[in-house]
Amino acid sequence: xxxxxxxxxxxxxxxxxxxxxxxxxxxxxxxxxxxxxxxxxxxxxxxxxxxxxxxxxxxxxxxxxxxxxxxxxxxxxxxxxxxxxxxxxxxxxxxxxxxxxxxxxxxxxxxxxxxxxxxxxxxxxxxxxxxxxxxxxxxxxxxxxxxxxxxxxxxxxxxxxxxxxxxxxxxxxxxxxxxxxxxxxxxxxxxxxxxxxxxxxxxxxxxxxxxxxxxxxxxxxxxxxxxxxxxxxxxxxxxxxxxxxxxxxxxxxxxxxxxxxxxxxxxxxxxxxxxxxxxxxxxxxxxxxxxxxxxxxxxxxxxxxxxxxxxxxxxxxxxxxxxxx
Amino acid sequence: xxxxxxxxxxxxxxxxxxxxxxxxxxxxxxxxxxxxxxxxxxxxxxxxxxxxxxxxxxxxxxxxxxxxxxxxxxxxxxxxxxxxxxxxxxxxxxxxxxxxxxxxxxxxxxxxxxxxxxxxxxxxxxxxxxxxxxxxxxxxxx
Numbered sequence: 001x002x003x004x005x006x007x008x009x010x011x012x013x014x015x016x017x018x019x020x021x022x023x024x025x026x027x028x029x030x031x032x033x034x035x036x037x038x039x040x041x042x043x044x045x046x047x048x049x050x051x052x053x054x055x056x057x058x059x060x061x062x063x064x065x066x067x068x069x070x071x072x073x074x075x076x077x078x079x080x081x082x083x084x085x086x087x088x089x090x091x092x093x094x095x096x097x098x099x100x101x102x103x104x105x106x107x108x109x110x111x112x113x114x115x116x117x118x119x120x121x122x123x124x125x126x127x128x129x130x131x132x133x134x135x136x137x138x139x140x141x142x143x144x145x146x147x148x149x150x151x152x153x154x155x156x157x158x159x160x161x162x163x164x165x166x167x168x169x170x171x172x173x174x175x176x177x178x179x180x181x182x183x184x185x186x187x188x189x190x191x192x193x194x195x196x197x198x199x200x201x202x203x204x205x206x207x208x209x210x211x212x213x214x215x216x217x218x219x220x221x222x223x224x225x226x227x228x229x230x231x232x233x234x235x236x237x238x239x240x241x242x243x244x245x246x247x248x249x250x251x252x253x254x255x256x257x258x259x260x261x262x263x264x265x266x267x268x269x270x271x272x273x274x275x276x277x278x279x280x281x282x283x284x285x286x287x288x289x290x291x292x293x294x295x296x297x298x299x300x301x302x303x304x305x306x307x308x309x310x311x312x313x314x315x316x317x318x319x320x321x322x323x324x325x
Numbered sequence: 326x327x328x329x330x331x332x333x334x335x336x337x338x339x340x341x342x343x344x345x346x347x348x349x350x351x352x353x354x355x356x357x358x359x360x361x362x363x364x365x366x367x368x369x370x371x372x373x374x375x376x377x378x379x380x381x382x383x384x385x386x387x388x389x390x391x392x393x394x395x396x397x398x399x400x401x402x403x404x405x406x407x408x409x410x411x412x413x414x415x416x417x418x419x420x421x422x423x424x425x426x427x428x429x430x431x432x433x434x435x436x437x438x439x440x441x442x443x444x445x446x447x448x449x450x451x452x453x454x455x456x457x458x459x460x461x462x463x464x465x466x467x
Contacts, residue, residue: 042376043366084387092417099351099423103344109336113343113431117446125453128462139388181442252347253450256424260457263417266391266398270413271379274362281355 042271049079050275053093057283058290063303065160066251067280068094068223070303073153073310076146077317081272083142083149087134087221088267089276091259094223096277097284098251109187110245115200115238118181120253122207123214123224127254130218131261137219146318149220153311156226157304163230168196171237177203178236187242198239206236218258223251339434343427350423358416361409370409379410399460425454 053067056074060067072090076083105111138145174184184199200206209231217224228247232238238246262268309324316324336344364370374394382390391398397405405411428451435444456462 040380042380045380080384082384082386082390085383085390088387092420096351096355096420099347099354099420103348103351106340106344106347107336109340113337113340114443117431117443117450121446121450121453124450124457128453128457132462135387139386142386253424253454256421257454257457259421260454261462263414263421264399264458264460264462265387266396267387268414268417269379269383270362270365270410270417271376272383273417274358274413277358278355278362 045079046271046275049075049272050279052079053276053279054283054286057280057285058287059283059299059303060280061284061287062290062299065303066094066223066225066248067097067284068221068251068255069153069156069226070307071276071280072221073149073307073314075276076149077310077313083145084135084138084262084265084267085269085272088259088262088265089269089273090221091223091255091262092268092273093276093280094251095255095259096281098223098248098255100281101248102252105245105249108245109185110241111249112185112187112238112242112246114181114185115183115232115242116246116250116253118183119207119210119228119232120250122210123217123250123254124257126211126214127218127258128261130215130220131258132218133215134219134221135261135265135267143318143320145220146314148318150311150313150315150318152216152220152222153307153314155311157307157311159226159230160300160304160307163234165229165233165240165243168198168239169233169237171199171201173201174199175201175203177207183236185242187239189241196239198237198242200236200238202235202237206231209235214254217254218261221258221262223255225251337434339431342430342434346427346430347423350426351420354416354420354423357419358413361412361416365409365413368409370407370412372410373405373408374410421458425451425458428454 052075053071056070057067060070068090071093072086075081075090076086079086102111106113134145137148178184178200181203183203184197186195186197188194189196209227213224213227213231216222216227225244225247228250229240229243232243232246233240259268313324316322365372374396378394382393385393390396402411402414406415428447431447432444432451435441435447
């Protein structure tokens with residue numbers, strides 16, 4: 001009885017702490033303070049950024065989304081950094097997270113190399129095009145990128161609400177491309193204690209979607225897990241676990257090519273980059289531990305609301321309406 | 326789980342090597358990032374761009390920022406490794422180069438298995454990533 005009560009209090013406490021830590025209001029208040037007088041010492045923003053990213057890391061794990069997709073709209077909306085630097089660091093954040101997760105996923109055979117390699121080649125090639133296009137557009141007028149980013153983020157929030165992933169999709173007949181590339185495999189499912197055999201279909205359409213995913217990832221500096229998973233799972237028919245793991249691994253390749261474009265252009269400032277990467281990674285580690293006692297469903301809804309707000313704020317900022325502050 | 330399924334659900338040799346290289350590389354990369362950031366913030370090495378100049382200009386577009394702070398683009402940071410701020414790029418570059426290193430292992434593995442399609446895909450990926458890293462594409466702009 002006492003244990004149940006303590007667990008219940010813990011769960012609520014953890015949920016509240018996570019929501020408060022990652023709440024954009026903290027950064028917003030700080031932004032207002034800075035606008036009121038630019039007399040803050042140099043270390044002020046890196047510390048605020050570290051704390052904010054720490055909360056974001058916890059939130060991302062609990063909500064089952066990548067750090068990059070939250071980082072770019074929120075930091076560009078509530079911190080005083082130019083969108084060029086936010087996108088450059090956003091890619092480094094997503095890359096570091098994906099690299100750290102990669103070994104475990106590969107060893108357990110959840111991330112599948114045969115599935116990842118062809119789509120990674122397509123996505124990484126087009127993420128270079130996206131990065132160059134994004135930098136070109138933001139040099140012309142950064143508001144164009146803000147509006148497009150806002151619209152994309154609102155679209156991602158909608159995707160999180162409406163997409164219905166399937167645990168083990170039924171693929172009756174594999175197409176010729178999938179067969180030629182050997183896109184299939186077997187993995188051991190700990191939950192159901194059985195080995196699951198899988199194969200893909202609609203491969204050509206799936207490959208085409210990765211052109212768009214690469215373009216968007218490069219243009220806005222977003223990790224593209226939110227798009228990879230539905231394409232691999234719903235469209236191509238890979239099991240959900242394989243899709244999630246392969247998607248995470250994929251980010252380490254897709255984001256590498258775009259990150260190099262941004263880094264070579266000078267868009268990665270260490271004073272912004274390191275607190276973001278370290279904060280998000282430490283937050284993610286804690287998030288994994290807190291996952292057992294928090295309420296992920298409630299946090300997922302919170303993330304969707306935050307994404308919607310961040311997307312609308314980016315559009316508001318880009319259009320110069322000033323409705324959302 | 327029967328023996329055949331057990332064998333099939335095991336990761337391939339290349340996959341395990343890839344994972345092993347990645348795990349070592351990520352920890353080294355993060356350690357370098359952490360150490361160089363400490364050197365930067367502690368002022369053990371002088372900075373090329375003063376901290377206040379960074380914070381006063383990070384709201385400007387990248388081209389304007391580079392111009393004001395006299396910062397290089399592309400691989401120009403290599404010539405400024407004696408400066409605390411540019412020393413941090415060692416960690417960033419190390420992390421961003423990890424995938425290329427891992428792919429070299431894949432190419433070797435696929436060639437030895439005579440899996441020419443995947444050897445070609447892996448080789449093409451190395452070329453794509455190397456072009457992106459080289460700074461040939463879009464490192465100009467100011």
